[in-house]
């Protein structure tokens with residue numbers, strides 16, 4: 071049985087850049103027929119972070135099964151596909167290569183085009199899957215464990231990076247502080263949880279704004295301020311409330327992200343802000359942005375939590391727009407671990 | 412039976428198209444490019460030259476290790492991707508078994524050595540019996556260069572060395588084994604599609620399809636080794 075017909079554009083999305091093996095079948099850019107995510111979080115937990123070689127080994131063990139499940143659930147076959155979209159960077163090279171090799175083989179055997187997707191672009195495109203009323207120009211704030219970017223989109227495929235982090239990504243800083251506070255991995259959600267009962271004004275951590283006109287970020291110094299506070303308390307045999315530290319640090323990170331976003335909006339004609347990436351699931355960030363943006367008549371959009379973390383649905387969605395632009399990859403497509411915007 | 416054989420476990424991308432025991436087309440690339448960049452374009456050329464379509468294949472053979480961890484996974488992901496679309500089986504062979512075909516029919520023991528970094532080789536001992544049967548004399552393992560050469564020296568047999576480590580370690584091998592060492596020219600010693608094809612056909616004729624193909628790393632990842640060490644120490 072097949073639900074596919076001739077005039078549909080059906081994209082298989084594949085994502086293996088870090089520790090999730092994911093495949094999704096997307097019809098006409100908005101109808102998500104299936105979405106399978108096999109997470110490795112439990113495997114890496116005892117190492118305190120993602121171990122690249124172990125991640126790659128898990129990917130190859132699960133890849134075929136995840137793809138098969140995506141097809142079964144979508145009730146389509148390989149012969150219905152229009153194209154395959156795969157993340158080719160940035161990410162862990164060994165992990166990326168499993169997805170790239172698998173996607174290429176499927177595309178080649180099925181006789182359909184291959185589309186290489188920048189993982190960062192994928193995160194932002196999660197918004198196009200869930201919101202049908204997006205109009206250009208728009209601004210995107212991408213915040214995750216590996217990246218912090220402010221990007222201005224004129225149209226699909228036409229964008230300018232306005233600012234990026236000069237050191238730690240926001241999520242990375244949250245991870246490191248969570249580890250120092252003994253809260254475990256992954257750090258962002260743990261900080262948020264601990265911070266719920268803490269006082270965000272208990273500690274006045276610095277808000278690194280850099281040069282007055284800069285839209286770049288710097289979280290490394292902010293992270294160090296927390297570590298220094300912890301250290302000097304330890305030397306004095308004082309105990310600080312973990313909840314207060316978590317709440318105060320989270321507040322500092324959110325303040326910087328919001329202030330820079332507002333600055334970027336003031337400088338452009340964008341009337342929409344897309345929030346994307348793992349940290350987009352942070353409630354304080356969403357609420358603070360919402361509060362600031364409503365005053366300025368700017369719409370805030372973010373994907374549901376399952377589409378904020380790494381997933382193939384966002385890759386398939388980005389793939390759909392590349393497909394419309396006939397932007398296909400050659401068979402020589404390689405993984406690019408350090409791919410940037 | 413028509414089948415494709417794939418070996419991406421070393422720096423060589425090796426492919427072969429074969430029909431039963433007859434190799435129809437062979438691809439060998441030992442350039443500075445990656446498997447990702449070479450594999451599908453090379454296959455495309457081979458199919459064109461042989462006037463075959465991918466959909467003609469009855470099954471796929473792939474080298475599942477030991478060798479480069481990343482290379483092992485590229486080979487398996489590619490083989491499984493083809494197999495999934497074409498709905499055909501995949502059969503996995505080891506890189507060492509495949510290389511034993513470089514010494515087909517010879518009297519010496521065949522010892523493939525593959526670069527395993529950390530001063531080690533992936534290796535095993537093989538022999539072609541008088542009835543032309545391939546016999547595996549030891550389990551595949553990772554051994555330091557010196558300890559393995561010492562072990563072979565003590566056995567006091569004539570040994571034919573094959574594999575991607577041979578070109579780099581010729582002098583060392585001869586230093587240890589002298590006239591008991593036999594070395595082939597590089598082009599015969601490196602992984603080849605035809606060798607893989609021969610081993611794939613041998614196993615397919617004997618056992619047929621034997622289930623899903625799992626990577627054969629021999630080694631644990633470094634993180635797992637360190638974690639086990641730490642746990643053992645903590646227990647003390």
Ligand SMILES: [Zn+2]
Nearest residue numbers: 189214379380
């Ligand atoms: Zn991501």
